[in-house]
Amino acid sequence: MDNMKLKDIEMFWKSVLHSQYFPSKENNSCWWDVTEQEKLEKIVRHLSDPNTKERKKIREILVKNDIYSVLDAGCGVGTELESYKSHNMDIEYVGMEKSNRMLEIAKTRHPYNKFVYGDVNEMPFPDNSFEAVILKHVLEHLPDYRSAVNEAVRVASKIVIIDFFHKLWPFDFRKRHREGFWENWYSKRKFEKFITDLPVSNYEVFTTTGTSRQTAEIYVLHKERFI
Ligand SMILES: C[S@@+](CC[C@H](N)C(=O)[O-])C[C@H]1O[C@@H](n2cnc3c(N)ncnc32)[C@H](O)[C@@H]1O
Numbered sequence: 001m002d003n004m005k006l007k008d009i010e011m012f013w014k015s016v017l018h019s020q021y022f023p024s025k026e027n028n029s030c031w032w033d034v035t036e037q038e039k040l041e042k043i044v045r046h047l048s049d050p051n052t053k054e055r056k057k058i059r060e061i062l063v064k065n066d067i068y069s070v071l072d073a074g075c076g077v078g079t080e081l082e083s084y085k086s087h088n089m090d091i092e093y094v095g096m097e098k099s100n101r102m103l104e105i106a107k108t109r110h111p112y113n114k115f116v117y118g119d120v121n122e123m124p125f126p127d128n129s130f131e132a133v134i135l136k137h138v139l140e141h142l143p144d145y146r147s148a149v150n151e152a153v154r155v156a157s158k159i160v161i162i163d164f165f166h167k168l169w170p171f172d173f174r175k176r177h178r179e180g181f182w183e184n185w186y187s188k189r190k191f192e193k194f195i196t197d198l199p200v201s202n203y204e205v206f207t208t209t210g211t212s213r214q215t216a217e218i219y220v221l222h223k224e225r226f227i
Contacts, residue, residue, distance in 0.1 A: 003207055007214045008167050012185060015175045044105065046211075047076070050083040053208045054136075054163055054216050059087060061206075061220055062132065065159050068092060071130040073120045073152060074138030078106035081113060094130070096123065120148040128157035136163040140184050143174075146194065153198050153221060160200075160221040167215040195221060 034040045049055070058080070062070070068091060072080045075095030084091045095110075096118040097103045106115045118124045120138060133152040139145040139162060152160040168188035175183045195203055200221040210216035 003215060004167070005213075005215055007212065011166055011212065011214050012169070012173070015173065015183060015185060018175070040105075044077050044079070044109075048079040048082045049211075050086040052211055054165075054210060054218065055080070055083040057206055057208050057218055058134065058136070058161060058163065059083060059089065061159070061161055061218070062089070062091065065132070065220075067132045067158065069131045070094070071096060071123070071125065071133045071155060073118075073123065073133055073135050073148070074098070074141075075106060075115065076102050076137075078110050078113065078115065080134060080136060081106075081110055096120070121151060122147075123151045123155050125155045127154050129155050131158045132156055132161060133159075134161045134163070136161070137165045139186070140164060140166070141182055142184075143182055145186065145191070149195070149198070149221075153200060153223070156223060158223055160219075160223075162219040162221070164217045164219075165210050165214075168217055195219070199223070 034043060070091050070093050072078070072093065072095045075081075075097050078095050081093050081095060084093060093113055095106055095113070095115040097106065097115065098117070098119050100117070103115050103117060116124065120135065120142070133156040135148060135152055139148060142148055149160070149162070164186075166185065168191055169185040170187065170189075172187045172190065173185040175185070198221065200223055202222050204220045204222075206218040206220070208216050208218060
């Protein structure tokens with residue numbers, strides 16, 4: 001497969017080893033389940049780094065497409081907002097989350113910004129409400145990506161940015177840690193077939209590097225023709 005790194009293969013094998021077929025005790029939770037305050041703050045600081053390659057690429061995409069309003073769907077603790085603030089970007093930002101705990105932390109960290117409760121599969125907004133909808137590191141954690149992407153395309157007026165924290169794969173591999181929490185590796189061929197059937201005029205793919213040195217992939221779906 002194109003641009004495959006050793007790190008990608010290593011991460012994939014870790015997923016296989018800790019899949020639903022071979023569950024391990026230490027690997028059945030995710031960072032947003034961490035209860036220890038000090039540990040959580042450390043993770044949040046790490047994830048809020050505005051200078052990662054993925055964040056830099058997302059900022060470039062927003063600038064290039066003249067985006068001034070963003071829905072960050074599955075916003076976690078509002079880490080993406082940190083990226084715009086630190087670069088003085090003129091963005092009207094709304095964060096949406098299904099986890100009340102994440103929302104609470106996001107609101108504490110950014111008391112003057114708007115965060116709402118909502119499910120990416122059923123976004124509580126009318127059609128074309130935001131110029132861009134971002135799904136960053138979210139689709140991998142859903143049992144299926146289709147309804148979330150459909151919703152993002154409905155709610156966005158210009159573009160949808162989908163940032164996969166690891167590479168799309170030659171086949172679907174579903175990793176279920178526990179009920180309601182997945183870490184899936186999706187088939188590139190199937191995902192690209194799915195997005196070409198959506199009401200979008202075209203799409204771009206950017207390959208970059210994630211925080212564990214793995215390949216991360218960013219898809220930009222354009223509702224208007226992009227030249
Ligand atoms: C890995 S975190 C990514 C957070 C943020 N986008 C970032 O890049 O820092 C995934 C987030 O998606 C949220 N999430 C998972 N399923 C969701 C759903 N169905 N609707 C809304 N948020 C969801 C989780 O609560 C979690 O905060």
